[in-house]
Amino acid sequence: MTTIPEVLVISSRNVILPGFEQPQAATIRVDVHTGIIVDILQQYLRDEPSGHHHLKTRWINAGDQFVLPGLVDTHVHLQEPGQTDWEGFWTGTRAAISGGVTTLVDMPLDCLPPTTTVANLQMKKEAAEGQCWSDIAFWGGIIPGNQAELKPMADGGVKGFKCFLIDTGTDEFPWVSESELRTHMEELKDTPTVLLFHAELENPSLTGCHPQKYGDPTVYQTYLDSRPEEMEVAAISMIVRLQQEYPSLHCHIAHLSASTALPLIQTAKRRGSKLTVETCPHYLSLSATPRFNRHPEFKCSPPIREDQNREKLWDALIDGTIDCVASDHSPCALELKKLEEGDIMGAMGGIHGLGLGLSLLWTEGKKRGVSLAQIVRWTSEKTAQLAGLSASKGGIKVGLDGDLVIWDPNAEFEVSKKDLHFKNKLSPYEGMGLRGVVHQTFLRGRLVYDRKQNGFDGLEPVGNLL
Numbered sequence: 001m002t003t004i005p006e007v008l009v010i011s012s013r014n015v016i017l018p019g020f021e022q023p024q025a026a027t028i029r030v031d032v033h034t035g036i037i038v039d040i041l042q043q044y045l046r047d048e049p050s051g052h053h054h055l056k057t058r059w060i061n062a063g064d065q066f067v068l069p070g071l072v073d074t075h076v077h078l079q080e081p082g083q084t085d086w087e088g089f090w091t092g093t094r095a096a097i098s099g100g101v102t103t104l105v106d107m108p109l110d111c112l113p114p115t116t117t118v119a120n121l122q123m124k125k126e127a128a129e130g131q132c133w134s135d136i137a138f139w140g141g142i143i144p145g146n147q148a149e150l151k152p153m154a155d156g157g158v159k160g161f162k163c164f165l166i167d168t169g170t171d172e173f174p175w176v177s178e179s180e181l182r183t184h185m186e187e188l189k190d191t192p193t194v195l196l197f198h199a200e201l202e203n204p205s206l207t208g209c210h211p212q213k214y215g216d217p218t219v220y221q222t223y224l225d226s227r228p229e230e231m232e233v234a235a236i237s238m239i240v241r242l243q244q245e246y247p248s249l250h251c252h253i254a255h256l257s258a259s260t261a262l263p264l265i266q267t268a269k270r271r272g273s274k275l276t277v278e279t280c281p282h283y284l285s286l287s288a289t290p291r292f293n294r295h296p297e298f299k300c301s302p303p304i305r306e307d308q309n310r311e312k313l314w315d316a317l318i319d320g321t322i323d324c325v326a327s328d329h330s331p332c333a334l335e336l337k338k339l340e341e342g343d344i345m346g347a348m349g350g351i352h353g354l355g356l357g358l359s360l361l362w363t364e365g366k367k368r369g370v371s372l373a374q375i376v377r378w379t380s381e382k383t384a385q386l387a388g389l390s391a392s393k394g395g396i397k398v399g400l401d402g403d404l405v406i407w408d409p410n411a412e413f414e415v416s417k418k419d420l421h422f423k424n425k426l427s428p429y430e431g432m433g434l435r436g437v438v439h440q441t442f443l444r445g446r447l448v449y450d451r452k453q454n455g456f457d458g459l460e461p462v463g464n465l466l
């Protein structure tokens with residue numbers, strides 16, 4: 001097909017619509033020029049209604065296959081500009097759409113320069129231009145002394161700001177102390193934005209992450225001992241305390257791993273704090289076992305903990321203590337993983353997993369009675385809200401963008417390198433049997449991924465900077 005259709009119509013017996021726990025029969029119409037959903041008929045149509053044939057319509061009868069809204073992944077490290085041997089906009093966004101993720105929000109660190117000034121934000125935007133297969137937005141960064149850049153960066157489009165309470169391992173993105181953080185919170189308190197925390201605090205009274213104190217660097221438990229749950233608990237206590245000083249400011253805890261922090265979060269939420277919490281597919285689908293030994297691909301911070309912890313995270317997600325799930329796709333060049341040495345303590349951390357999240361959550365969620373509607377809320381609706389994108393993303397609704405995913409919930413596959421579309425093809429999920437496959441992904445009504453056509457053949461990147 002050479003001409004781009006003017007209208008996309010997808011009909012299915014199983015559409016995940018906002019407000020419904022069960023999949024609904026529906027026919028969705030998208031105006032491809034504006035990219036917006038213009039009509040939803042709550043009825044399954046086998047054939048294209050006559051009278052519409054004169055329009056250049058792409059008609060898709062999805063039958064029993066499911067139709068979901070595109071996912072919004074608010075935690076990815078695309079590393080570009082500056083560190084494109086780790087990841088890049090082209091490969092990262094392709095990995096996203098192969099897994100039904102149609103919007104990414106990029107983290108401000110691991111790229112060079114980091115997104116901590118207006119000028120650096122501009123460089124980000126220029127680097128992304130023309131390369132994105134998904135839509136993309138940016139988080140800004142908070143580092144000591146950059147408070148004067150925050151409001152101009154918010155005006156320049158960043159959706160919120162990420163800070164670290166512990167050493168990031170990179171010189172360009174230092175962590176902030178409590179007093180420095182107060183300066184930034186003071187600056188942002190009247191701005192409608194969100195402050196995201198890497199919530200681990202190195203407390204001198206704890207053992208802390210001093211590898212030399214520990215045992216065998218190839219044993220996973222050594223790493224686990226170096227980043228105990230108390231570090232997350234200490235950070236989150238500080239955040240909820242600061243939030244009482246700045247109640248107007250929305251705070252968000254990125255990648256929660258420690259279930260022992262859940263009571264603190266529940267108390268803060270009951271008090272009415274503007275606090276949201278995210279966890280990640282790796283904390284929900286993996287748990288620490290001796291098979292992690294000598295396998296640095298399982299290393300991330302905070303670490304993946306034991307099985308009991310994982311079950312508590314699932315419970316907290318289901319009861320709403322945890323609001324959403326994002327990938328924290330945080331890749332690096334393979335040589336930094338020290339795979340041959342199996343040196344977990346010496347390896348660069350970060351999970352490579354963008355594109356597999358939906359299948360991971362569905363496979364593991366199903367065992368715990370979770371519905372696709374719940375997964376969509378955690379990965380699309382809530383994450384769109386977090387990034388202030390609810391006016392265009394996060395659900396199948398008239399007026400929102402026509403970001404749609406055709407999904408077979410029953411298809412099974414074993415994860416292998418051919419399923420990894422990101423740059424550095426290594427993942428802790430390789431060899432895992434998963435359920436649920438994306439057949440096609442549409443971005444604002446345009447086909448951007450088609451599994452049958454080798455994924456991307458004959459298609460082009462049409463992602464926007466949001």
Ligand SMILES: [Zn+2]
Nearest residue numbers: 075107328330
């Ligand atoms: Zn991250």
